[in-house]
Structures are given as C-alpha cells and as structure tokens.
Amino acid sequence: MAGVIHPRPPSDPEEPAGETTLPELVDPHWMHRATELAHTGFWSVARRLPALIREAISLAWATSRRDTAASLGLNVAAGVLTTLGLLATTGVLHQLFAAGPTPDRIRAALPALTLAAAAVAGRGALTIAAGWAQARLVPQINFTVERRLFETTSAVELAAFDDAGFAEEMDRARDRGLVEAGSLVNDTVNLVTGVVGVIATATAVTIIHPLLLPCLVVAAAPEAVTAVRMARRQHVDWLARITRRRRKWMLGDLMANRHTAAEIRAYQMRDFLLSEYHLMTRLETRAELRLARAQTITRAIGLSVTGVATFGLYAVLGTLLVGGVVALAAAATALLALQSARTSLRTAIFATNSLYEDALYYQDYRDFLDRATRRIPAGGHLPVDGFTRIDVERVSLRYPDTDSAAVDEVSLTVRRGEVIALVGENGSGKTTLAKLIAGLYRPTGGTIRWDGVDAAELDPRQTAAQVAVMSQDWWRFPFTARQNIRVGRHDRAGGPGPSVETAARDAAAHDMISELPFGYDTLLDRQFKDGQDLSGGQWQRLVAARGLYRDARLLICDEPSAALDARAEHALFQHLRRHPDRAVVLITHRLANVRHADRIFVMDHGRLVQSGDHDTLMAQGGLYRELFELQAAGYLAGSAEPAAES
Numbered sequence: 001m002a003g004v005i006h007p008r009p010p011s012d013p014e015e016p017a018g019e020t021t022l023p024e025l026v027d028p029h030w031m032h033r034a035t036e037l038a039h040t041g042f043w044s045v046a047r048r049l050p051a052l053i054r055e056a057i058s059l060a061w062a063t064s065r066r067d068t069a070a071s072l073g074l075n076v077a078a079g080v081l082t083t084l085g086l087l088a089t090t091g092v093l094h095q096l097f098a099a100g101p102t103p104d105r106i107r108a109a110l111p112a113l114t115l116a117a118a119a120v121a122g123r124g125a126l127t128i129a130a131g132w133a134q135a136r137l138v139p140q141i142n143f144t145v146e147r148r149l150f151e152t153t154s155a156v157e158l159a160a161f162d163d164a165g166f167a168e169e170m171d172r173a174r175d176r177g178l179v180e181a182g183s184l185v186n187d188t189v190n191l192v193t194g195v196v197g198v199i200a201t202a203t204a205v206t207i208i209h210p211l212l213l214p215c216l217v218v219a220a221a222p223e224a225v226t227a228v229r230m231a232r233r234q235h236v237d238w239l240a241r242i243t244r245r246r247r248k249w250m251l252g253d254l255m256a257n258r259h260t261a262a263e264i265r266a267y268q269m270r271d272f273l274l275s276e277y278h279l280m281t282r283l284e285t286r287a288e289l290r291l292a293r294a295q296t297i298t299r300a301i302g303l304s305v306t307g308v309a310t311f312g313l314y315a316v317l318g319t320l321l322v323g324g325v326v327a328l329a330a331a332a333t334a335l336l337a338l339q340s341a342r343t344s345l346r347t348a349i350f351a352t353n354s355l356y357e358d359a360l361y362y363q364d365y366r367d368f369l370d371r372a373t374r375r376i377p378a379g380g381h382l383p384v385d386g387f388t389r390i391d392v393e394r395v396s397l398r399y400p401d402t403d404s405a406a407v408d409e410v411s412l413t414v415r416r417g418e419v420i421a422l423v424g425e426n427g428s429g430k431t432t433l434a435k436l437i438a439g440l441y442r443p444t445g446g447t448i449r450w451d452g453v454d455a456a457e458l459d460p461r462q463t464a465a466q467v468a469v470m471s472q473d474w475w476r477f478p479f480t481a482r483q484n485i486r487v488g489r490h491d492r493a494g495g496p497g498p499s500v501e502t503a504a505r506d507a508a509a510h511d512m513i514s515e516l517p518f519g520y521d522t523l524l525d526r527q528f529k530d531g532q533d534l535s536g537g538q539w540q541r542l543v544a545a546r547g548l549y550r551d552a553r554l555l556i557c558d559e560p561s562a563a564l565d566a567r568a569e570h571a572l573f574q575h576l577r578r579h580p581d582r583a584v585v586l587i588t589h590r591l592a593n594v595r596h597a598d599r600i601f602v603m604d605h606g607r608l609v610q611s612g613d614h615d616t617l618m619a620q621g622g623l624y625r626e627l628f629e630l631q632a633a634g635y636l637a638g639s640a641e642p643a644a645e646s
C-alpha cells in the first residue's frame with residue numbers, strides 16, 4: 001500500500017541560510033516520537049495493531065467496564081444490522097425487479113422493505129448509543145491517567161527533579177502522553193467501528209454473491225491508499241515545519257506579552273522582531289501553499305484511479321449481469337455496499353494511523369510512570385513526635401552529573417531551643433545542607449539522626465510535619481493572600497499555632513495585605529479576574545508568614561530577608577529568635593543577622609570549615625571574620641563619607 005514518505009530534516013531547507021539572525025532552536029522533547037512515526041510504514045504500523053488494541057482496551061476496561069463493553073458491543077451489534085440491512089435491501093430490489101404489475105411487486109417487497117427500514121433504524125439507534133458510551137469513556141480515561149500521573153509526580157523524591165532525564169520524561173508524559181491516552185481508546189473504538197463496518201459489508205456482499213467481494217475490494221482500495229498517503233504527507237510536512245513555527249510562536253509571544261512589553265519599548269526592538277516575524281510568516285505561507293498543491297495532486301490522482309476502479313466495477317458487474325451470473329438486484333446492492341465499505345475503510349485507516357501515533361506518546365507516559373514509581377521513597381515506619389536534637393554525622397550529597405559533592409562530610413548538631421546559622425559564599429553548600437536537614441534530600445553519604453534514630457527509619461510524613469522551610473526560591477502560588485499563608489498547614493483545623501493574621505503580623509505582612517483591594521481574600525495572580533501583583537519583597541513577607549503559620553519544631557530559613565526592606569527585616573528577625581520548643585536553622589549573607597545565633601557554621605566548597613559563636617569566630621580569624629569585616633567596612637565607608645566631606 002502506501003510507501004513511506006521520508007521526512008525532511010526539521011529545519012526547512014527553504015529557509016535561506018543566514019536570513020534569520022536568531023540562533024538555532026533545539027528540537028522539542030516530543031519530536032523523537034513524531035520522527036519515529038514518519039519513518040514507519042503503514043504496514044509496520046498495522047502489524048503492531050493487536051498489541052496496541054489490547055493496551056487500549058485494558059486501559060478502558062480498568063477505567064469503566066460498562067462503558068467499554070457498551071462502546072464495543074453496540075458497535076458490533078450495529079455491524080450485524082448493517083449486514084442484515086444490505087441483505088434485506090437485496091430482497092426488496094429482487095421483488096421490485098421481478099416481472100408482474102407494479103402494485104403486486106411493491107406488495108411483495110413490503111416485508112423485506114420493513115426489515116430493511118427496521119435494520120437502518122436499529123443501526124442508527126445502536127450507533128448513537130455506542131457514541132454516547134464512547135463519549136462517556138474518554139473523559140473518565142483522561143481523568144484516570146491524569147490522577148495517576150499527579151499522584152506519582154507529587155510523591156517522588158525531590159532529588160528526582162535534579163535529574164535532567166527525569167524532568168524531560170515528565171514533560172513528555174504531561175505534554176502528550178496524558179492527552180493521547182483518551183485518543184488511544186477513542187481511536188481503538190473507531191478502528192473497531194470501521195473494521196466491523198467493513199466485515200459487515202463484506203459478509204453481506206459474499207452472501208449475495210461471492211464474486212462481488214473481490215470487485216468491492218478493488219473498487220475501494222484506491223481511496224484508502226490516497227487517504228493514507230495524504231495523512232502521512234501532512235504529518236511529515238508538519239514535522240519539517242515545526243522548528244520554524246515554534247520560532248514564529250516565540251516571536252509572537254515576545255511581541256504580545258506583558259512581561260516583555262517594557263524592555264521591547266525601552267530598547268526599540270519592535271522593528272527587529274517584526275522583520276523576523278515577517279520572514280517566518282513568508283516562509284511558512286510558502287510551505288503551506290506547497291503542501292496544498294502536493295495534496296491536491298495526490299487527491300486528484302487518487303480520485304482518478306478511484307473513478308477508473310469504479311468504472312471497472314461497473315464493467316465487471318455488467319458482464320456478470322449479461323452472463324446471468326449475478327442477478328440485477330444483487331448488482332444494485334453491491335453498489336450500495338461499495339459506498340458503505342468506503343466509509344468504513346476510511347474510518348479504519350485513519351484510526352490505525354492515529355492509534356499508532358497515540359500509542360507512541362502513551363508509551364512515554366507509561367515509561368515515565370514506571371520510572372517515577374521507582375523513585376517514591378519507601379521511608380521508615382517509626383513514629384516521630386518532635387525532637388531534642390538532630391545530629392548530622394559526616395553527611396555528604398552529590399547532585400547527579402556533578403564532579404564534586406555539594407555537601408562534603410559535614411557533621412553538626414541542631415538542638416531544640418537553639419538558633420544556628422549556616423554562612424559561606426555563594427555555592428558553598430548551605431542550601432543543600434539545609435535541605436538535607438529538612439529531609440528534602442537523602443544523604444548520599446553519612447547519617448542524620450533524630451534523637452539517636454536514623455532519619456531513614458522514621459515515618460517521612462511525620463518527619464516532614466515537624467519541619468517548616470522558608471526557601472529562597474519560593475513560588476508565587478496563584479491563591480489568595482490568606483490561602484498563600486494557610487497552605488503552610490492547610491489541614492490545621494483550629495489546632496494549636498498562630499492564626500493567619502498573627503503569622504502575617506509577625507512577618508510584617510499584615511499591613512501590606514490589608515491594603516490590597518480585597519484584603520486577605522485578594523487573589524495574587526493577574527491571570528485571574530481581580531488578581532493582583534505583589535513586589536518581590538511583599539511576596540517574601542508572605543512566604544515568611546506561611547513559614548511562621550506552619551508552627552513547626554524545626555524552622556529552616558534560607559535567606560528569609562533577601563528582598564525585605566530594613567524595617568520588615570528587623571520585624572521578621574524579632575520572631576526568629578530563640579524559642580524553647582523550636583530549633584531555627586538560619587542561612588543568610590547579611591552577617592549582622594547571625595551575630596546572636598547560638599552557633600554559626602561556616603561552609604566553604606561543601607565542607608564545614610569553622611564553627612562557634614560570633615565572638616569566638618571573630619577572635620579566631622579566617623573566612624567568617626573576613627566576610628564579616630568586608631560587609632562591616634561597606635557600612636562604615638558609607639557612613640564615613642559625608643563626615644569626610646563636611
């Protein structure tokens with residue numbers, strides 16, 4: 001049947017070298033599947049069909065047995081009625097073409113006519129019912145696969161997200177894999193519908209006269225071949241143009257985007273962007289016209305061959321009629337059957353093509369789920385109810401694909417009631433160590449003990465419940481101000497701990513929130529109606545309020561005041577002081593804030609190089625004192641200048 005059309009390289013050869021000034025785009029992650037399909041011939045696809053159908057039906061069956069059985073069963077029943085309808089039609093025609101007065105012939109045809117009408121009506125009803133079951137099935141499947149995916153992605157260990165391969169597979173599974181699961185089942189049902197239609201017609205025709213079947217196949221084949229060729233050419237062409245279309249979308253996005261609007265105006269980038277966009281549009285239009293021409297030619301050839309084949313069918317039928325091999329009624333039914341066979345064949349071919357493509361993407365989803373499930377931490381089972389001390393014993397962590405450990409054999413103790421500080425230059429490993437203490441990462445070496453028990457043996461949910469992290473790379477959650485704070489402990493129902501408003505006051509966020517148009521109920525995302533934007537510092541106050549609202553035994557504050565003004569910073573640090581029931585791990589580059597910490601740990605290239613309180617470290621000399629004096633000198637120089645001028 002249709003030969004394989006080999007894909008052109010993704011970047012369009014029509015694109016004149018050097019005309020675009022923008023750098024080359026990398027292939028999108030789903031491209032490998034699209035290319036794979038373009039390289040696969042129709043028959044290779046057809047050979048994999050049984051396995052694909054099994055996969056789709058088991059997915060549908062697991063989702064809803066009733067709707068799966070109805071979708072398939074009703075379609076098969078409709079097929080039986082198709083056969084019956086065609087046979088009844090032959091009976092009608094047989095009576096009508098018989099000799100005798102017209103009223104007599106009509107009367108004789110009435111039983112068969114009633115049967116044919118009942119078959120058509122019954123078939124219509126069954127098809128509608130099957131369509132309804134299919135329409136019910138698809139959203140349920142989409143929901144099932146989505147739920148499975150998000151239940152898994154939200155449970156895998158944090159370290160998995162540092163693995164580039166994992167993140168890419170997750171994107172692939174989310175982007176196409178999810179969507180294609182519903183289509184996989186839809187196409188399977190369509191394929192079954194098409195095949196049942198073809199079988200029903202073939203059966204009827206064979207019963208009427210076995211010689212009619214080969215005639216029918218020859219007459220229907222050219223249209224099927226044309227359909228396959230056109231579908232595949234469209235796919236390959238789409239593949240070849242995808243890079244340019246992405247570039248066009250990207251440019252369009254730059255020119256119609258709130259976030260880029262200011263810079264584009266400030267740097268007068270409009271003409272540059274528009275000229276690039278026009279270039280892409282010109283090339284794209286040319287490519288579309290080329291495709292339209294090629295498709296028209298294929299279609300014209302296909303229709304011509306179909307016409308010749310239909311003519312051939314008439315000729316064969318005529319010969320059979322003249323020779324008395326086939327009755328007139330049977331020949332007329334064969335022509336009706338041809339129409340029905342063509343429609344069913346087209347349905348089956350399109351379904352086969354897209355079923356294969358859907359299956360490739362769905363496979364991505366399946367592979368990802370398998371891989372992700374292996375990365376859900378098992379954890380221990382020992383209960384956790386607070387702690388007196390957490391001992392970090394020669395703990396190391398090496399990120400995937402990196403040469404050196406981000407945290408290298410670090411030992412320290414965090415005691416309840418104390419504030420400890422981690423300081424050091426950028427990239428020295430402070431955040432990584434804090435995440436290890438918080439249980440967000442598992443050490444690749446060494447052990448962390450909670451009151452002497454290895455943290456790996458503790459119930460991870462209960463451990464996490466003891467920890468609050470004010471992270472330096474927080475996310476702007478698209479919730480109201482109140483929800484943004486409440487998610488810190490969303491399941492607290494009037495239990496112990498500060499109220500939302502108290503936490504906001506402690507983090508110097510209350511006044512700012514009260515001034516918002518709807519106060520605590522203001523939505524903090526401009527994508528929503530009445531949504532508002534906050535500044536970086538205002539968001540950070542909210543993040544701090546969330547951390548305080550969580551009211552955890554271990555509070556980890558990673559640069560909690562980096563974006564805060566002096567007043568807000570002062571207010572926040574009043575609430576990060578010692579508390580008998582709580583341990584605070586503070587990370588900050590503003591060393592004035594760590595002066596009162598019980599112990600300060602100084603990190604350098606992943607190692608712990610100094611520890612002690614401020615006075616001890618200043619007396620000791622070394623990295624801490626160097627960093628502290630550099631900062632202090634900045635302040636002193638600033639205050640000394642006006643004095644010098646006066």
Ligand SMILES: Nc1ncnc2c1ncn2[C@@H]1O[C@H](COP(=O)(O)OP(=O)(O)OP(=O)(O)O)[C@@H](O)[C@H]1O
Pocket residue numbers: 162399400402406424425426427428429430431432433
């Ligand atoms: N997710 C990650 N994957 C790979 N490497 C990472 C990752 N996160 C951090 N690193 C690397 O680990 C090292 C320690 O990073 P970390 O964020 O712990 O430093 P830090 O002391 O907190 O730095 P800063 O003061 O800039 O916040 C750095 O070299 C960094 O590039």
